Amino acid sequence: MAKKRLIQAINDALTEEMERDERVILFGEDVEISMFGDTVGLLDRFGPDRVRNTPICEATLSGMAVGAAAAGYRVILHMMFSNFIYTGFDAIANQMAKIRLMTGGQIMLPVTVIAGYGGGRSTAAQHSDTPYPALMNLGGINVAVPSTPADAAGLLKTAIRGNNPTFYLEAGGRGGQRGEVPDGDHLMPLGQAAIRRSGGDVTLVSVGAMMRPTLRAARALAADGIEAEVIDCRTLVPLDTETIKASVARTGRLVVVDEARDRCSAASHIAAVIAEESFHDLRAPVRRVTVPNIAMPYAPNVEKPLLPNPERIAEAAATLVQA
Amino acid sequence: MTPTSAPSTEEFLDLLRTMLLIRRVEERLRDDFHAGKLPGGVHLYIGQEAVAAGVCAHLNDDDWIASTHRGHGHFLAKGGDPKAMIAEIHGKETGICRGMGGSMHVADFSRGIIGANGIVGGGVGITVGAALAAQLENKGQVAVCFFGDGAANQGVFMEAMNVGALWKLPLVLICEHNGFSEFSPSDTVTAGDIADRPEAFDIPSTSVDGNDAIAVWEAASAAVDHARRGNGPSFVLATTYRTHGHNEGEVYWLSGTYRDNSEIEDWNRRDPIERLTRTLVERDICTLDEVGAMDREILDTVEDACAFAEASAVPSPDAVQDLMFFNQAP
Structure with missing residues (x-):
């Protein structure tokens, strides 16, 4: 290493x-x-x-x-x-x-x-x-x-x-x-999601760089007694739906965190797959934390709040657990 | 650029044979289309045969060509199998693309045929990539792009000339000016002379009568030789005429006409096959009887290919599962 x-x-x-x-x-x-x-x-x-x-x-x-x-x-x-x-x-x-x-x-x-x-x-x-x-x-x-x-x-x-x-x-x-x-010839197959943190209350799926704010959200949730499982997709095609489904089967709750615009985002696709294939495991509606359907503005004070952040992620998760 | 040589007797006869094969295949596809035997549309190459035949006469199996939606002629001229092409157009599993591509996508990589293309100008960037590969291989291969006057108005044409000239790629650009961008007469959508455009990139540009097979053969000989010697891209503008519609089905759904019949009749009098036949007979290279025998042989080939296509099975619906990705579920 x-x-x-x-x-x-x-x-x-x-x-x-x-x-x-x-x-x-x-x-x-x-x-x-x-x-x-x-x-x-x-x-x-x-x-x-x-x-x-x-x-x-x-x-x-x-x-x-x-x-x-x-x-x-x-x-x-x-x-x-x-x-x-x-x-x-x-x-x-x-x-x-x-x-x-x-x-x-x-x-x-x-x-x-x-x-x-x-x-x-x-x-x-x-x-x-x-x-x-x-x-x-x-x-x-x-x-x-x-x-x-x-x-x-x-x-x-x-x-x-x-x-x-x-x-x-x-x-x-x-x-x-x-x-x-890892040292040496390190290869990571496509289509294998990573479980970055284990937890039994809610599944947080992150796309790409959303992994860090999602992990921060999970730590904040833990402080409030909510244990979140964090899954990093790693690849969107192929998508490791099995790992996500298995997690949802344990937690019954799903939040997908994606910095794409909301409409037809990767989060939308993952939400649809889980709604179709894991409906009976769900104890609450699926939530997506994404960017609104807005092009990125320049001014930092306008741009920053559009992106998913730990607060929004944690709030979405907490709402599901408390529902 | 000056031609490196004139065609030999055998090369003259090959040229005529290729053009006749294209014509007879296209005529049969025309008939089969109107008889409702083909699942999709066809864009016929009738009247333009001298261009594909005159250019591909200089190419080897390991040279690359990219083509257009009007691509049957290029496929056949580059040595593609008529049976496999016709079966493809019938949507059969014995088709060159297993029935998955159809008329607009006939390709045979084993013969350097990267494929016809449903996007006007879609083959241009691909050919530049193949030319880059050919340059890296350093075995004297060339990459030839067939495109029309319509595609010459796409931005990729300028980009390709820039990259090709900058890197001295073995790229041969063959613009078949057939008079129409789909349904728009060229002069209503094109400013200036397309043959002037390459000169801005210091790319040698030659304009030829695209219905004169010998003129095309000679211009292509020089252009291909230029590329093989590592001298970079060249451009040939072959002026010809699309005697059939953009799409053979247009007579059934187009709301109006976009040209006079007299224009078609004028160009029919300049038919490239009749013209080459006349020249060969005049030069005692062959007799009309020998051309007739050649034609009958070709008609038999076409008949066999069509019978093969019609008798072939349709592909399994499951076949698509393996085709989006190599060794990976779609």
Whole structure:
């Protein structure tokens, strides 16, 4: 075990995977200087054939990822801010997500798309979205939302070695968070949620970076005698519904914490699955703690209260337990 | 760029054979569509055969092509199997895409056919990616993008030229100017000459009569050679004409017309197959009887392929479960 900053865990995983397999290539805007620090040093180490700064042309970049992967490479596409996924969405939604089915399974598509997501830092409406609900709805796209340095490393390595398109979304501004990363070749399978805290009164499911405020909420609840179980999804596609269902079977109560806008959020999907498949285990309605259906404003005093925080999470949970 | 050579006798005959095969397949699909035998629509390539045949004549199995919604001709010219293509268009499990893609998505990766594409301009970025892969492989492969004058108005066209020229990718851009963006005549939606656009990126641009198979063959020879030698992208504008509708079904649901029949008749007089046949006969490369024999052989091939398609089973509804992801539930 070594303690690492989250962004360092990502950088190390990228380095190790490019070292391990020479058919892994990486391209994107400013990957050389690396705005977030995740791709820093890769161009020097692996050279301009395998690591390329690109023009700003997301519509072509997402198409290129499909074409280069179809032609036999393992592609890592860095799209910087996840709002730029929308700019490149045609080839994501119409090609990447569908080409395997459209061609009768002739090819695998080993593509990993990295992008930073989420608000809370006055980056305003066009640099703070959480596009995973749209990605989840496409079908042929995996979505990883790691929240710890260990998962950041393990999920990224799995995505790169995998044979399906995977969006690997980094929570913006959380790169400095530190945590233990197992030594050696640490791989984390997609579709395995983590139970971050055990408790029998209420299940709190967190998406991505919502894990920390959710854990803080759980500690606050414990002070009031309510024991919450905290489940970190780790990946949204595939989604580990079994772990969530098993927890709800024990607690009878579910709160889903998601920093996507409420309508058709990941939280909405999880709530629907539990309502359909675990209805008889529920002792109270499912609650979602999300962002209202509002674009992220700039002013910090307006932006901050829109995001889920420990107080809102704890209040939602306490309401269910006291009901 | 100047052509590297003229076609040999065998190459002339291959060119004609490919064009005839495309024509006969498309005519049969036209008939089968109107007879209600096809589950979906078709966008026919009739009248444009010289472009696919003239370009693909220079390509190997490991060269890549990406194509358009009007993609049957490119598929066949690149060596795709007519049986597997027609079975696909019939929605059968023996189809090249197991019946999952249909007419707009015929693809055969084993022959470098990345696929037709239902999105206008959708193949452009993909071809740039394949060209990047080809450059990294460093084995002289090229990636060819077929697209129309409609797609030339998509932003990805400019992006692709920029990346391709910047990185000197082995990318060949073939714009088939067939006169229409779906139902809009080109001049109502396109400013300037599309062939001027590549020059802004220092990409060599050649304009040819797209109904003159030999002119296309020669222009493509130079463009493909340019890419193979590592000199970067090139562009060919082949002016041709879509003698059929955007979609073969449009006669049943379109509220009006968007062109005069006289325009179609004019272009029929410039039919690329009749034109190449005439040239080959004039140059004593073959006789009309020999062309007739070639045509009969092709008609037999088409008949066999259609019989195969019709006799084939439909895919199992469960087949989709394995196709969204590799080795993962959908």
